[in-house]
Amino acid sequence: MKIAVTGKGGVGKTTFAATLARLYAAEEKHVLAADVDPDANLGLALGFDEETLDSIVPISRMRKLVEERTQAKPDNSFYLLNPKVDDIPDTYGKTCNGVKLLVLGTVETGGAGCVCPEHVMLKRIINNLVLHRDDVVILDMEAGLEHMGRGTTEGMDQFIVVIEPGARSVQTYKNVKRLASDLGVAQVRVVANKVRNAEDEEFIRNKIPAEDLLGIIHYNTEVMDADRQGKSPYDFSETVTDEIRKIKEKIDRQ
Numbered sequence: 001m002k003i004a005v006t007g008k009g010g011v012g013k014t015t016f017a018a019t020l021a022r023l024y025a026a027e028e029k030h031v032l033a034a035d036v037d038p039d040a041n042l043g044l045a046l047g048f049d050e051e052t053l054d055s056i057v058p059i060s061r062m063r064k065l066v067e068e069r070t071q072a073k074p075d076n077s078f079y080l081l082n083p084k085v086d087d088i089p090d091t092y093g094k095t096c097n098g099v100k101l102l103v104l105g106t107v108e109t110g111g112a113g114c115v116c117p118e119h120v121m122l123k124r125i126i127n128n129l130v131l132h133r134d135d136v137v138i139l140d141m142e143a144g145l146e147h148m149g150r151g152t153t154e155g156m157d158q159f160i161v162v163i164e165p166g167a168r169s170v171q172t173y174k175n176v177k178r179l180a181s182d183l184g185v186a187q188v189r190v191v192a193n194k195v196r197n198a199e200d201e202e203f204i205r206n207k208i209p210a211e212d213l214l215g216i217i218h219y220n221t222e223v224m225d226a227d228r229q230g231k232s233p234y235d236f237s238e239t240v241t242d243e244i245r246k247i248k249e250k251i252d253r254q
Protein backbone atom coordinates (compact mmCIF):
# COMPACT_ATOMS: atom_id res chain seq x y z
CA MET A 1 0.00 0.00 0.00
CA LYS A 2 1.47 3.36 -1.04
CA ILE A 3 -0.24 6.50 0.20
CA ALA A 4 0.63 10.17 -0.35
CA VAL A 5 -0.87 12.64 2.12
CA THR A 6 -0.86 16.30 1.14
CA GLY A 7 -2.57 19.48 2.25
CA LYS A 8 -1.78 23.05 3.16
CA GLY A 9 0.22 23.84 6.29
CA GLY A 10 -1.50 23.19 9.60
CA VAL A 11 -4.57 21.29 8.37
CA GLY A 12 -3.55 18.10 10.14
CA LYS A 13 -1.81 16.00 7.51
CA THR A 14 0.91 14.98 9.96
CA THR A 15 -1.68 13.96 12.56
CA PHE A 16 -3.49 11.87 9.95
CA ALA A 17 -0.37 10.38 8.29
CA ALA A 18 1.23 9.43 11.63
CA THR A 19 -1.94 7.82 13.02
CA LEU A 20 -2.46 5.89 9.80
CA ALA A 21 1.15 4.68 9.99
CA ARG A 22 0.67 3.56 13.61
CA LEU A 23 -2.53 1.71 12.68
CA TYR A 24 -0.75 -0.25 9.95
CA ALA A 25 2.15 -0.94 12.33
CA ALA A 26 -0.34 -2.28 14.91
CA GLU A 27 -1.27 -4.90 12.30
CA GLU A 28 2.41 -5.94 12.22
CA LYS A 29 2.86 -4.50 8.75
CA HIS A 30 6.24 -3.11 7.78
CA VAL A 31 5.58 0.60 7.63
CA LEU A 32 7.79 3.32 6.27
CA ALA A 33 6.72 6.91 6.81
CA ALA A 34 8.58 9.55 4.82
CA ASP A 35 8.50 13.20 5.85
CA VAL A 36 8.67 15.39 2.75
CA ASP A 37 7.77 18.65 4.42
CA PRO A 38 9.96 21.75 4.87
CA ASP A 39 8.53 21.92 8.35
CA ALA A 40 9.25 18.27 9.13
CA ASN A 41 7.50 17.10 12.30
CA LEU A 42 6.15 13.65 11.52
CA GLY A 43 8.56 12.08 14.01
CA LEU A 44 6.92 13.56 17.11
CA ALA A 45 3.48 12.52 15.90
CA LEU A 46 4.79 8.97 15.49
CA GLY A 47 6.00 8.96 19.08
CA PHE A 48 9.76 9.52 18.64
CA ASP A 49 11.58 11.28 21.46
CA GLU A 50 13.03 14.71 20.84
CA GLU A 51 16.62 13.62 21.30
CA THR A 52 16.36 11.08 18.47
CA LEU A 53 14.62 13.62 16.26
CA ASP A 54 17.27 16.26 16.94
CA SER A 55 19.88 13.82 15.67
CA ILE A 56 18.14 13.38 12.30
CA VAL A 57 19.36 15.42 9.34
CA PRO A 58 16.93 15.54 6.40
CA ILE A 59 18.37 13.82 3.33
CA SER A 60 17.89 17.02 1.29
CA ARG A 61 20.42 18.72 3.60
CA MET A 62 23.04 15.98 3.44
CA ARG A 63 25.24 17.77 0.93
CA LYS A 64 28.05 15.23 1.01
CA LEU A 65 25.69 12.31 0.45
CA VAL A 66 23.92 14.12 -2.38
CA GLU A 67 27.24 15.04 -3.99
CA GLU A 68 28.61 11.54 -3.61
CA ARG A 69 25.51 9.83 -5.05
CA THR A 70 24.81 12.26 -7.87
CA GLN A 71 28.52 12.97 -8.56
CA ALA A 72 27.49 16.61 -8.78
CA LYS A 73 30.10 19.18 -9.77
CA PRO A 74 30.23 22.24 -7.48
CA ASP A 75 28.52 24.41 -10.12
CA ASN A 76 25.89 21.70 -10.83
CA SER A 77 27.04 21.67 -14.47
CA PHE A 78 26.95 17.87 -14.31
CA TYR A 79 25.19 15.32 -12.13
CA LEU A 80 23.67 11.89 -12.45
CA LEU A 81 19.91 11.69 -12.93
CA ASN A 82 19.75 8.13 -11.61
CA PRO A 83 21.81 8.07 -8.39
CA LYS A 84 21.85 4.90 -6.32
CA VAL A 85 19.36 5.32 -3.49
CA ASP A 86 17.97 1.88 -2.64
CA ASP A 87 20.07 1.59 0.54
CA ILE A 88 19.02 4.99 1.90
CA PRO A 89 15.77 4.07 3.73
CA ASP A 90 17.51 1.32 5.71
CA THR A 91 20.69 3.32 6.36
CA TYR A 92 19.08 6.61 7.38
CA GLY A 93 15.61 5.57 8.55
CA LYS A 94 14.91 5.35 12.29
CA THR A 95 12.27 3.11 13.82
CA CYS A 96 9.84 3.77 16.68
CA ASN A 97 6.54 2.04 17.52
CA GLY A 98 6.98 -0.23 14.51
CA VAL A 99 7.23 2.63 12.00
CA LYS A 100 10.42 3.43 10.13
CA LEU A 101 10.75 7.18 9.67
CA LEU A 102 12.75 8.64 6.82
CA VAL A 103 13.10 12.41 6.88
CA LEU A 104 13.62 13.62 3.33
CA GLY A 105 12.99 17.33 3.89
CA THR A 106 12.27 19.26 0.75
CA VAL A 107 13.88 21.47 -1.88
CA GLU A 108 12.55 24.70 -3.32
CA THR A 109 12.15 23.71 -6.94
CA GLY A 110 11.16 27.18 -8.14
CA GLY A 111 8.80 25.83 -10.77
CA ALA A 112 8.30 22.60 -12.62
CA GLY A 113 11.31 23.05 -14.92
CA CYS A 114 13.88 23.48 -12.16
CA VAL A 115 16.11 20.56 -11.31
CA CYS A 116 19.06 20.34 -8.95
CA PRO A 117 20.95 17.39 -7.45
CA GLU A 118 18.95 17.51 -4.19
CA HIS A 119 15.68 17.47 -6.08
CA VAL A 120 16.83 14.57 -8.25
CA MET A 121 17.81 12.64 -5.09
CA LEU A 122 14.44 13.17 -3.39
CA LYS A 123 12.50 12.30 -6.51
CA ARG A 124 14.55 9.17 -6.97
CA ILE A 125 14.16 8.09 -3.32
CA ILE A 126 10.39 8.60 -3.46
CA ASN A 127 10.26 6.64 -6.69
CA ASN A 128 12.25 3.85 -5.06
CA LEU A 129 10.00 3.80 -1.97
CA VAL A 130 6.87 3.63 -4.09
CA LEU A 131 7.97 1.17 -6.75
CA HIS A 132 10.54 -1.05 -5.10
CA ARG A 133 9.65 -1.54 -1.44
CA ASP A 134 7.20 -4.03 -0.03
CA ASP A 135 6.38 -1.90 3.02
CA VAL A 136 3.27 0.15 3.53
CA VAL A 137 4.70 3.55 2.49
CA ILE A 138 3.10 6.76 3.72
CA LEU A 139 4.40 10.04 2.34
CA ASP A 140 3.64 13.19 4.34
CA MET A 141 4.06 15.93 1.76
CA GLU A 142 3.51 19.66 1.54
CA ALA A 143 0.72 20.82 -0.74
CA GLY A 144 2.59 20.42 -4.03
CA LEU A 145 3.49 17.25 -5.86
CA GLU A 146 6.87 18.54 -7.11
CA HIS A 147 8.77 15.47 -6.02
CA MET A 148 6.52 13.09 -7.92
CA GLY A 149 7.12 12.03 -11.47
CA ARG A 150 4.75 10.14 -13.73
CA GLY A 151 6.65 6.90 -13.13
CA THR A 152 6.12 7.27 -9.38
CA THR A 153 2.43 8.10 -9.52
CA GLU A 154 1.79 4.83 -11.34
CA GLY A 155 2.77 2.97 -8.18
CA MET A 156 0.66 5.04 -5.78
CA ASP A 157 -2.53 3.54 -4.38
CA GLN A 158 -3.96 6.70 -2.82
CA PHE A 159 -3.52 10.44 -3.13
CA ILE A 160 -5.14 11.99 -0.10
CA VAL A 161 -5.62 15.70 0.51
CA VAL A 162 -6.34 16.65 4.09
CA ILE A 163 -8.54 19.71 4.31
CA GLU A 164 -10.25 21.84 6.95
CA PRO A 165 -13.79 23.13 6.50
CA GLY A 166 -12.78 26.35 4.74
CA ALA A 167 -12.58 27.88 1.28
CA ARG A 168 -8.77 28.02 1.17
CA SER A 169 -8.50 24.35 1.98
CA VAL A 170 -11.02 23.46 -0.71
CA GLN A 171 -8.90 25.49 -3.15
CA THR A 172 -5.87 23.39 -2.19
CA TYR A 173 -7.86 20.24 -2.96
CA LYS A 174 -8.69 21.64 -6.40
CA ASN A 175 -5.05 22.56 -7.04
CA VAL A 176 -3.81 19.12 -6.04
CA LYS A 177 -6.48 17.54 -8.22
CA ARG A 178 -5.24 19.57 -11.19
CA LEU A 179 -1.58 18.76 -10.52
CA ALA A 180 -2.43 15.09 -10.05
CA SER A 181 -4.36 14.96 -13.27
CA ASP A 182 -1.31 16.44 -15.09
CA LEU A 183 0.63 13.49 -13.66
CA GLY A 184 -1.94 10.99 -14.88
CA VAL A 185 -3.58 10.34 -11.48
CA ALA A 186 -7.25 9.51 -11.91
CA GLN A 187 -8.56 10.15 -8.40
CA VAL A 188 -7.61 12.34 -5.48
CA ARG A 189 -9.41 11.65 -2.22
CA VAL A 190 -10.16 13.94 0.66
CA VAL A 191 -10.03 13.60 4.42
CA ALA A 192 -11.81 16.46 6.15
CA ASN A 193 -10.19 17.27 9.49
CA LYS A 194 -11.08 19.58 12.39
CA VAL A 195 -14.79 19.28 11.63
CA ARG A 196 -16.56 20.95 14.58
CA ASN A 197 -20.27 20.64 13.92
CA ALA A 198 -23.08 19.87 11.47
CA GLU A 199 -22.51 23.12 9.51
CA ASP A 200 -18.86 22.23 8.97
CA GLU A 201 -19.88 18.80 7.77
CA GLU A 202 -22.49 20.24 5.42
CA PHE A 203 -19.90 22.65 4.00
CA ILE A 204 -17.58 19.73 3.25
CA ARG A 205 -20.33 17.60 1.70
CA ASN A 206 -21.38 20.53 -0.51
CA LYS A 207 -17.86 21.20 -1.74
CA ILE A 208 -16.39 17.71 -2.13
CA PRO A 209 -17.94 15.10 -4.45
CA ALA A 210 -19.09 12.09 -2.41
CA GLU A 211 -16.83 9.69 -4.35
CA ASP A 212 -13.77 11.76 -3.38
CA LEU A 213 -14.60 12.03 0.32
CA LEU A 214 -12.79 9.31 2.28
CA GLY A 215 -13.92 10.42 5.69
CA ILE A 216 -14.20 12.98 8.41
CA ILE A 217 -12.13 13.60 11.54
CA HIS A 218 -13.72 15.80 14.16
CA TYR A 219 -12.03 18.62 15.98
CA ASN A 220 -10.73 17.15 19.19
CA THR A 221 -8.74 18.86 21.93
CA GLU A 222 -6.97 15.59 22.79
CA VAL A 223 -5.04 15.94 19.53
CA MET A 224 -3.86 19.38 20.60
CA ASP A 225 -2.96 18.06 24.06
CA ALA A 226 -0.87 15.35 22.41
CA ASP A 227 0.87 17.96 20.27
CA ARG A 228 1.55 20.23 23.25
CA GLN A 229 3.18 17.34 25.06
CA GLY A 230 5.12 16.21 21.97
CA LYS A 231 3.27 12.88 21.97
CA SER A 232 1.68 10.72 19.30
CA PRO A 233 -2.08 11.37 18.83
CA TYR A 234 -2.40 7.59 18.43
CA ASP A 235 -1.44 7.18 22.10
CA PHE A 236 -3.59 10.07 23.23
CA SER A 237 -6.93 10.09 21.49
CA GLU A 238 -8.93 6.93 21.05
CA THR A 239 -11.74 8.90 19.41
CA VAL A 240 -9.58 10.35 16.65
CA THR A 241 -7.69 7.08 16.21
CA ASP A 242 -11.04 5.31 15.73
CA GLU A 243 -12.11 7.87 13.13
CA ILE A 244 -8.84 7.35 11.28
CA ARG A 245 -9.23 3.56 11.62
CA LYS A 246 -12.53 3.83 9.74
CA ILE A 247 -10.82 5.81 7.00
CA LYS A 248 -8.07 3.20 6.84
CA GLU A 249 -10.67 0.43 6.45
CA LYS A 250 -12.08 2.33 3.49
CA ILE A 251 -8.59 2.72 2.00
CA ASP A 252 -7.95 -1.01 2.44
CA ARG A 253 -11.21 -1.88 0.68
CA GLN A 254 -10.38 0.22 -2.40
Ligand SMILES: Nc1ncnc2c1ncn2[C@@H]1O[C@H](COP(=O)(O)OP(=O)(O)OP(=O)(O)O)[C@@H](O)[C@H]1O
Binds near residue numbers: 193194218
Ligand atom coordinates in the same frame (compact mmCIF):
# COMPACT_ATOMS: atom_id res chain seq x y z
N1 LIG B 1 -8.74 16.83 14.65
C1 LIG B 1 -8.04 17.78 15.27
N2 LIG B 1 -8.56 18.45 16.33
C2 LIG B 1 -7.88 19.43 16.96
N3 LIG B 1 -6.65 19.80 16.62
C3 LIG B 1 -6.05 19.19 15.57
C4 LIG B 1 -6.70 18.14 14.83
N4 LIG B 1 -5.86 17.72 13.85
C5 LIG B 1 -4.73 18.45 13.97
N5 LIG B 1 -4.85 19.34 15.00
C6 LIG B 1 -3.84 20.32 15.46
O1 LIG B 1 -3.56 21.22 14.38
C7 LIG B 1 -2.17 21.54 14.36
C8 LIG B 1 -1.59 21.16 12.99
O2 LIG B 1 -1.67 19.75 12.84
P1 LIG B 1 -0.59 18.94 12.01
O3 LIG B 1 0.81 19.26 12.48
O4 LIG B 1 -1.02 17.53 12.00
O5 LIG B 1 -0.82 19.63 10.59
P2 LIG B 1 0.08 19.67 9.27
O6 LIG B 1 -0.86 19.88 8.18
O7 LIG B 1 0.95 18.47 9.19
O8 LIG B 1 0.97 20.93 9.55
P3 LIG B 1 2.40 21.32 8.90
O9 LIG B 1 2.15 21.60 7.49
O10 LIG B 1 2.78 22.54 9.69
O11 LIG B 1 3.31 20.15 9.13
C9 LIG B 1 -1.53 20.78 15.50
O12 LIG B 1 -1.46 21.63 16.63
C10 LIG B 1 -2.50 19.65 15.79
O13 LIG B 1 -2.47 19.23 17.12
